[in-house]
Amino acid sequence: MAETPDTKPFSPFEWLLAGRYLRARRKEGFISVIAGFSFLGIMLGVATLIIVMAVMNGFRKDLFSKILGLNGHIIVYKIGEPFTDYLDKAAKIAAVPGVTHALPIVEGQVMVSSSAQALGALVRGMAEKDIKSLKLVAENIRAGTLDGFDGTQSIAIGQRLANSLYVNVGDTLTLVSPRGASTPFGRQ
Numbered sequence: 001m002a003e004t005p006d007t008k009p010f011s012p013f014e015w016l017l018a019g020r021y022l023r024a025r026r027k028e029g030f031i032s033v034i035a036g037f038s039f040l041g042i043m044l045g046v047a048t049l050i051i052v053m054a055v056m057n058g059f060r061k062d063l064f065s066k067i068l069g070l071n072g073h074i075i076v077y078k079i080g081e082p083f084t085d086y087l088d089k090a091a092k093i094a095a096v097p098g099v100t101h102a103l104p105i106v107e108g109q110v111m112v113s114s115s116a117q118a119l120g121a122l123v124r125g126m127a128e129k130d131i132k133s134l135k136l137v138a139e140n141i142r143a144g145t146l147d148g149f150d151g152t153q154s155i156a157i158g159q160r161l162a163n164s165l166y167v168n169v170g171d172t173l174t175l176v177s178p179r180g181a182s183t184p185f186g187r188q
Contacts, residue, residue, distance in 0.1 A: 103130045111176045116166040123175060144169040
């Protein structure tokens, strides 16, 4: 097989061809101005497209890392009966090649109230070692610590929810679930 000669990005033939159509003949001076504006317009359009694609690619990467930092690719539910063997199932899923995390999570909707405000929220219950393994959470603690998170009175909330509830570290929150035990004071 014969070797093909290397051509540089801008060979002399390409320079000749570009010069032929961008330079005007004596009688066609205005066409050269139009060709120059067209060339600049195409150049600006391609540059804009490249810049927008680079920004969107960075935005996509950031968005995916934030979404997948808290929500996994797969969620496993058990329908019809209580999911009691979740630790065994998480261990089996974590053993699959390519799986980086398998975390058992209890999730539900609640009304969370402080002394100043009450809001609806999504609660996720997880063990201390599991929440510490989520880099997006563990590396962005603004106040307090995750040490001792397995305690019975421990809760970690986001900055926006804390601001909306007007609470700080050490303040008391009340969580009311629509699926709780029925008491004279409502569902607990």
